[in-house]
Amino acid sequence: MPRETMTSLPVDCQATLTIDLPAIVDNYRAVRKLAANADAAAMVKADAYGMGIAEVAPALFHEAGCANFFVANLAEAVELRHHTPDACIYVLNGLFAGHEAYFTDHKLRPVINSPEQLALWKANGQGLPCALHFDTGINRLGFSPDETAQLLNHASPLKEVNIALVMSHLACADDKGNSLNKQQLETFRKISATFPGIPASLANSGGILLGPDYHFDMVRPGLLLFGGNPSLNAPLPADIHPVFTISGRILQVREVREGMGVGYGSTWNAPHRSRIAIVNVGYADGYLQVFNNVGHLYLAGREVPVVGRVSMDMLAIDITGPGFSTVSEGDEIELLGQHITLEKASELSNLSQYEILTGVRERYHRVYIPVK
Template identity: 40%
Template sequence: MTDFAAYHEPEDAFASAPLRLTVHLGAIADNWHDMAKRSGKARAAAVVKADAYGLGIEDVGQTLYHAGARDFFVAVPSEGATLRAYAPEARIFVLCGIWPGQEEIFFENDLVPVIASEEQLAFWMSVIAERGDYPCALQIDTGFNRLGLPLEDALALAADVSRPASFSPVLVMSHLACGDDPSSPMNGRQLQLFRQVSDAFEGIESSLSASAGIFLGPDYHFDLTRPGIALYGGEAVNGVANPMRAAVKAEARVLQVREAKAGETVSYGGTLKLARDSRLAVASVGYADGWMRNLSGSGVPLRETGITGATGFIAGRKVPVAGRVTMDITIFDVTDVPENAVRTGDYVELFGSNVSLDEAARAAGTIGYEMLTGLGLRYERLYVDAAE
């Protein structure tokens, strides 16, 4: 468990911010080393798309590069162009591929397009016919039915002796649909199909596994793995203890502590009627900050399914969300916290080392990926250096 409180003396802006986000770069580096070790003989890349899962591609990318990552995956070329300054010697793969009008951003920043459709392949062939040899990657669909060349087309391309000499894929890849469920037969089927692809493109590196697939074992590792959510401390596999270090803590400032009587209601719609005299901590976070309305303690359809609402952590105790989450405000029931232990200006942890990212996500009926990538713009950020 990461003790975030042990690290930096906060700057004034961070100390008084309505919303705070502490990103522990040391934990991210440690998680990458862990995933690299679990990848066995395969190299471990680093997936930093969506602004490094909401945590900042500049700081996170530089940290991972210094940790030893030399292969990175982003979603769009602008992310790759930003990353290039922080990972000067890395291979940067762009998962959404290349489209007309994007050639210069790829060439100027030495980005590798991931070709994932017949249309992209045709366009890419026209580009290299004019420019000459330039690396690319090929994404093959092995059953996901998302991005990827059809398996038959990929095998035909591999066997096509007439393809241009300037067509130089450096990686063939696919993606597991059910890697987070080790018992799913889909994993074995996709592995069998991807082996056909890997064999057909002999001499070209292969990659099948993201974070979850790495935990499936060496059969799934091939030449390159692509850890993503695990680097940021999130759960990659369902139903097992998460071995990764917590890497981020989100906090909201308590704006007011108020007393409320039994029988009174809380927040919009009056969906929570208090059964006892209560103390309520009103905190400066809401769905505009990615703290979703589904995290409400009552008054949303998800609560009818039996999934309980979110909890925060303050003064050494977990405290439940009271009533509905609103755009900028969430109310926590702190009645069971010792009196005077919570004061105006204190901070409630939304997720971090005491409430895990995925615990918070489950309360919203979602996953840690969405919690991180949905972080709003109002968090004051503090990056704890990897060396500390």
């Protein structure tokens, strides 16, 4: 849509997504304290987990001193280079034949996942830095155990390659007691020890909460920056805070007679004469049907339940009772934010916090709170 058209709209005709850049910067600083002996990169793949890479990455670079960023693919990296000309940018998907010049032209660092990729960078990387990624147990991307052993036994392939980082990724960091964490830690210790003087990195957000053993030289927080709790069995650190709010608007308030169904499939029937409010957010905005009859929104100082099925563009809440007697059409209501946190919404829906966060869609009127 042309910019002049967008700015000429009344703000109350859409739901609003407010992104608090100072809170993201504060969460980054909190991570730095949690991993005091390590540097902290920022995971900004998937459009900074849906929060907007164009705004989030420059805020972290300029206001929080974050120098290293990770994205998933080359397209994200080229966009990020445009927003942060001087940052170190790592590309997790790795290096593919025919892409080398894009990396060197934009000064991007491939995360090398295989012997073939290493050979490509050796031949065409112009001596520029890369990362080496070792798979220590998640069986996703990176050198396999066999490939790792071969590489370490024949160190010559590493000559003439400028390795800026050695890294691996934890499979079960959300589960403190899982024995795979220690196995991966031990394996990565041995691997990283064969690269003296080269920074090592293992921990994602979950790994940061596993303690200093897991921090090595650089941690790679994602979810923690955006206010989510990456651990199933540890509390969210006290200085990590929500970074965004989704505010809907009440489109219509209606009385529903006892026994009447609300929404598609009539999955909720009024237990008595009820007062229902229709809110202008639905699954097309990322508020999925896993919230049918179990979601909570926050209105007039208290939580209020979702009733019936979530529609594409709206949902219904039950505002029966004196606590909501002043609620009327046009009122704002929190779907996610300070009161309905990612952790709480995840508990209610069984959707992961990561999916709720990255599921936030584009239809919102988007407002960024600037750092200064």
